[in-house]
Amino acid sequence: MSxxxxxxxxxxxxxxxxxxxxxxxxxxxLRFLERARSEWLRACGVAQQRLREEHGILFVVAEMQxxxxxxxxxxxxxxxxxxxxxxxxxxxxxxxxxxxxADGALLIEADVRAACIxxxxxxxxxxxxxxxxxxxxxx
Numbered sequence: 221m222s223x224x225x226x227x228x229x230x231x232x233x234x235x236x237x238x239x240x241x242x243x244x245x246x247x248x249x250l251r252f253l254e255r256a257r258s259e260w261l262r263a264c265g266v267a268q269q270r271l272r273e274e275h276g277i278l279f280v281v282a283e284m285q286x287x288x289x290x291x292x293x294x295x296x297x298x299x300x301x302x303x304x305x306x307x308x309x310x311x312x313x314x315x316x317x318x319x320x321x322a323d324g325a326l327l328i329e330a331d332v333r334a335a336c337i338x339x340x341x342x343x344x345x346x347x348x349x350x351x352x353x354x355x356x357x358x359x
Contacts, residue, residue, distance in 0.1 A: 225301035256300035
């Protein structure tokens with residue numbers, strides 16, 4: 221992929237990630253994408269537990285569109301990337317992909333919308349203004 225990622229997280233494929241044919245099971249890719257978003261938040265200095273405790277909010281996947289382009293297999297080293305993100309008042313949208321750097325194969329493309337919700341009521345809530353500036357990785 222020619223786009224420089226906003227964030228990249230390495231993932232190795234284990235037995236538990238594969239199906240009976242030794243290919244990564246489709247639901248495992250969703251975990252890989254989730255890990256990349258969670259680690260991106262951590263790299264921004266935003267711990268998810270802190271979001272709940274200090275701000276009373278959670279982020280939940282509200283919408284996801286995934287294109288499965290090529291398979292990954294046991295022991296592959298992959299990169300789960302965030303290639304772009306946008307913020308709205310109560311959600312964030314992520315363009316994500318999963319690549320296999322060894323051969324440059326693009327395996328997955330995903331468009332993910334994570335909604336901000338009130339941690340107690342599970343209802344939509346605006347992202348606190350104090351957090352908006354934190355959603356950019358600090359190098």
